[in-house]
Amino acid sequence: MLREEAPSAPPKNMVASGRTNQSIMVQWQPPPEPQLNGVLRGYVLRYRLAGLPGEYQEKNISSPETNYCLLSDLIIWTQYQIQLAAYTAAGLGEYSTVVTEYTLQGVPTAPPQAVEVTAVSSSTIRFTWNPPPQQFINGINQGYKLLVWPKHSPEAVTIVTITPDYPGSRLTGLVFGLMKYTWYLGSALCFTTPGDGPKSPPILLQTHEDTPGPVGHLSFTEILDTSLRVSWAEPKDKNGIITGYVILWCVSGSGSGVNASCEERPLSNSTLQYKVTSLTSMTSYTLEVAAMTAAGRGVATTSTISSGVPPELPGVPSNLVISNISPRSATLRFRPGSDGKTVISKWIVEGQVVRERGGDWDGKEEEWRVVYERENREKQPDVDTLEIPDLLPFTLY
Numbered sequence: 536m537l538r539e540e541a542p543s544a545p546p547k548n549m550v551a552s553g554r555t556n557q558s559i560m561v562q563w564q565p566p567p568e569p570q571l572n573g574v575l576r577g578y579v580l581r582y583r584l585a586g587l588p589g590e591y592q593e594k595n596i597s598s599p600e601t602n603y604c605l606l607s608d609l610i611i612w613t614q615y616q617i618q619l620a621a622y623t624a625a626g627l628g629e630y631s632t633v634v635t636e637y638t639l640q641g642v643p644t645a646p647p648q649a650v651e652v653t654a655v656s657s658s659t660i661r662f663t664w665n666p667p668p669q670q671f672i673n674g675i676n677q678g679y680k681l682l683v684w685p686k687h688s689p690e691a692v693t694i695v696t697i698t699p700d701y702p703g704s705r706l707t708g709l710v711f712g713l714m715k716y717t718w719y720l721g722s723a724l725c726f727t728t729p730g731d732g733p734k735s736p737p738i739l740l741q742t743h744e745d746t747p748g749p750v751g752h753l754s755f756t757e758i759l760d761t762s763l764r765v766s767w768a769e770p771k772d773k774n775g776i777i778t779g780y781v782i783l784w785c786v787s788g789s790g791s792g793v794n795a796s797c798e799e800r801p802l803s804n805s806t807l808q809y810k811v812t813s814l815t816s817m818t819s820y821t822l823e824v825a826a827m828t829a830a831g832r833g834v835a836t837t838s839t840i841s842s843g844v845p846p847e848l849p850g851v852p853s854n855l856v857i858s859n860i861s862p863r864s865a866t867l868r869f870r871p872g873s874d875g876k877t878v879i880s881k882w883i884v885e886g887q888v889v890r891e892r893g894g895d896w897d898g899k900e901e902e903w904r905v906v907y908e909r910e911n912r913e914k915q916p917d918v919d920t921l922e923i924p925d926l927l928p929f930t931l932y
Contacts, residue, residue, distance in 0.1 A: 538625070541625050542570055542621045543566075543629065544628065545618075547566060549619050556641035556729070557607065557610070557611060558638065559605075559615060560605050561603065572623060572625070576624060577622060578622070580604050582615050582618075583615065583616055584610075585615055585616045585635050591618075610638065611640070612638055616635055617633070639729075640675060642726070643673055643676075643726065643732025645667040645672075646735040647664040647723045648664065648665040649665045650662065650722075654740050654743055657742050657743040657745035659710065660713065660721060665706070666725065667732065673727065678698045679725055680724050681695040681721070682723070683713065683720070686717075689720075715742055716744050718741050719740055721738050722738070744774060744828050746828060746832060746833040747774050747833035749835065750824050751767050751769065751771070752768070753765055753767050753824060754767070755838075758840065758842065761813060761815070761842065762811060762814060763810070763842065764808060765808065765824070765840075777804045777826050779804045779826075781801055782799070782800050782823070783822070783824075783835075784798055785820065816844055817842060817844050818842050822840065823837045824836050848875055850874075850875070852869040853872065854870040855867065856869070862926075863926050863927075864924045868919060869920075870919065871917070879911045880910070882918060884906055885903045886905075886906035888901045888932060907921065907923045907925075
C-alpha cells in the first residue's frame with residue numbers, strides 16, 4: 536500500500552453568496568477522487584477582506600462529508616476573498632482559486648452630516664447636507680429623505696425623496712407646499728435598499744409671513760339712508776401677524792379706478808366692525824374688507840348692499856293702555872306706529888297733571904312734560920310696553 540499524501544487538487548465548484556448583511560454562505564464539492572491521495576479528513580476555509588493586505592482567518596471543517604460553511608460576524612456590505620483546501624492525515628492540500636463575494640447591504644448607521652434647514656419663502660424650505668461617511672452607508676446609497684412636520688403635529692410628516700448626487704458634494708433639496716408662517720421641524724436621513732438610516736437631529740424653523748387669507752363673511756346692521764355698519768371675523772388663514780384692516784366702498788358699477796366713487800379707510804388690527812357714513816340714500820354699494828400683514832394686503836372679501844330710503848317722522852303709537860298702577864309707577868302698553876323707514880332711536884313718554892281743588896277735579900291742566908325717556912340701544916323694532924317710574928303718588932295724569 537502506498538503512503539498517504541496531502542491532496543494534490545483543491546475542492547472543486549466552490550461558490551460563495553451573501554446570505555445576510557453579516558454572513559456569506561460557501562459551498563463546494565470534494566477534490567477529484569484520484570487526487571485525494573488518501574482518506575479525506577476535512578477542509579480548511581480561509582478568508583480576509585478583499586483588496587487589503589492582512590492575514591487570513593481560518594475555519595477548520597473536520598467532517599469530510601460537509602460541503603458548505605456559513606461565515607458569520609462579517610462586516611456589512613464588504614467584499615471578502617475566500618479560499619478552500621482539503622486535507623488528509625498527511626497534510627493540507629492546495630488552496631482553491633480566490634473567490635470574492637460581498638455581504639448583503641444593510642441600512643445606514645449614520646445620518647447625513649452638517650444638515651442645515653432654512654425657510655426660503657412662506658411655503659418652501661431648503662435643506663443642505665453632506666452624505667454620511669461612506670463606511671457607515673453599509674450598501675449602495677439609494678438617496679435621501681427630507682422630513683418636515685409641524686411643531687405641534689408630529690404625525691403630519693411631509694417626506695421628499697432626493698436621489699444621490701456626486702459623492703462628496705454638498706447636497707441641496709427643497710420641500711414645497713408647507714403652511715405659511717408656521718413652526719416646523721426638519722430632519723434628513725440616508726437610505727439603502729434594505730431600509731432607512733437614522734435621522735439627523737431635528738432643526739426648528741418658521742416659514743415666512745405671507746399675505747393673509749380673506750376675512751370672515753361680511754354682515755350688515757343699522758342700515759340707514761346715509762350710513763350702515765359692517766362687521767367681519769378675523770381671517771382663518773392669518774399667514775402672519777395681522778397688522779390691520781382696509782375697508783373700501785364704492786357705488787356699485789363705478790369700478791375702482793381713479794375717478795370712481797370710492798372711499799378707503801385703514802383700520803387697526805383690533806377693529807372688526809366699522810360704521811360707513813356719508814352714503815347716498817337708496818344707492819347700491821360694493822364693500823371690500825381685507826386684512827394686512829407685514830407681507831401686504833390679503834384677499835378682499837366683497838359684498839353688495841343698498842343704503843336705506845330717507846327717514847320720515849315715526850308714526851303715532853295707538854291703543855294706549857295703562858295697567859299695573861302703583862303709587863309711583865305704571866305700565867304703558869301701546870301699538871307702535873310706523874318706524875319712519877329707519878330704526879327707532881328713542882321712546883319718549885309725556886304726561887300732564889290735572890290739578891285738584893277742594894276735593895274735586897277742576898279740570899285745569901298743567902303743561903305737558905316728559906315723564907320718561909328710554910334709548911332704544913338694542914335697536915329693538917317691536918317695543919310695545921314701557922314701565923313708567925318716578926310718578927307722583929295719588930295724582931291724576
